[in-house]
Amino acid sequence: MAGVSEKDQYEQWLAQINQVCGSFAARPLAGEFVGELESSFANNLKLSTVTVGGVNLFRTRQEIKHSNDAWFYTVFQLDGKAVMEQDDRQIELETGDITLIDASRPCSFYWPAKARQVSLLLPRQILEQHFRFQEVSCAQKLSRDLPTVQLSHRLLQESMSNTGMSETESEAALEAIVCLLRPVLQQQETLQPRKERQFRNVLSLIDAHIQSETLRPEWVATESGMSVRSLYRMFADKGLVVAQYIKNRRLDLCAQMLRTANGEEKLAGIGYAWGFADHSHFSTAFKQRFGISPGEYRKRYR
Known part of the structure; x- marks a missing residue:
């Protein structure tokens, strides 16, 4: 961005994140900072495309207290790599991978180098209906090699390119993504406590x-x-x-x-x-x- 210092770009990007995605804190990492955010809303589909590098974005109890936590962030990695942390779990996402992050619990995202991903806000209510309060594994790497993950990526791309979706169509798309990812998100406990x-x-x-x-x-x-x-x-x-x-x-x-x-x-x-x-x-x-x-x-x- 011509005429704007890297520090100003960083602060503007963080302000955008807080406005669109909820309350987050951040700290710079070594290397050049890159930060761009595009958001789109097709009725019930609330999407944010982030191009970012050289930064650690995180939510503590303090940020959660001042933000809407009625969501899960469904993260679709488009390019590059990202490290995600939640519940003492750390994963590295590569192009084509997906993960789920609970907005109601502390989390941390690391982008050491330039990467690009889409974050889809998934209402907690939909997860409740599908999972019936069985534990959902967050910060679990859903590999790009899995057929349901590939289908979810294609469904997301189709939904993003179809801005004329009605409210019921966008709601159906959310339901479809949950149905596709549910088998790999649910913890299969053969011997439950x-x-x-x-x-x-x-x-x-x-x-x-x-x-x-x-x-x-x-x-x-x-x-x-x-x-x-x-x-x-x-x-x-x-x-x-x-x-x-x-x-x-x-x-x-x-x-x-x-x-x-x-x-x-x-x-x-x-x-x-x-x-x-x-x-x-x-x-x-x-x-x-x-x-x-x-x-x-x-x-x-x-």
Whole structure:
């Protein structure tokens, strides 16, 4: 950039990162600094293309506190190399590789030399629906040799070149990327620890009785043979609140029904079918989770 010092370029680039990607801190590395950022928004697809070198970008608890953490960064390496760190795990991404970074936990990115990558913001809500709170391995190198990784890259490139995608099409593209990457992201635990098995059993119990008006934390605890306090602690260990989980699970199933049910079915009836006796409460809760009312959500999919 003519007439602009390297220090000014560095500060301008970091300000852009903080505006588009959330709150980050940075420090220069040895070598020449390169920093460019292009962002694009196609409805639900929020993409940032970063060309960068000679810098370490990181998030501590301090940055997370002042930023939206309702995302995962899905990093697609386009050129060069990058080192990613999270949860005591460090990987080196090469051209064609992918990784997932949780915005709610500290992380660090290193670019010793010029590299280029795309970061796709993946809403936490979509991961919750697909993984059902099974642990997702972040900072895990998803190799370019894997067919699902190659397909994800192609889907990303197609999505980036198609700026005219509708809201439902962009949402479907996000869902497709999650479905492609899920088999390699999920930790395959053949012998789960006792606490993990117990948690899975509680989730299954909730699903089996999700339409019942009696589904409350106290009932779940009794049926699971534990105290209410132990139940709350079990969910807290996953960063969850049991009552909120039940409500969100019901809302996700309502959304699924709104996408597929007959257009003549009453909204109040759909909410009632999944445990919402009060339509006003259902509508308010739905809008808080999905950003639009149940009626608008159904129109989007008709």
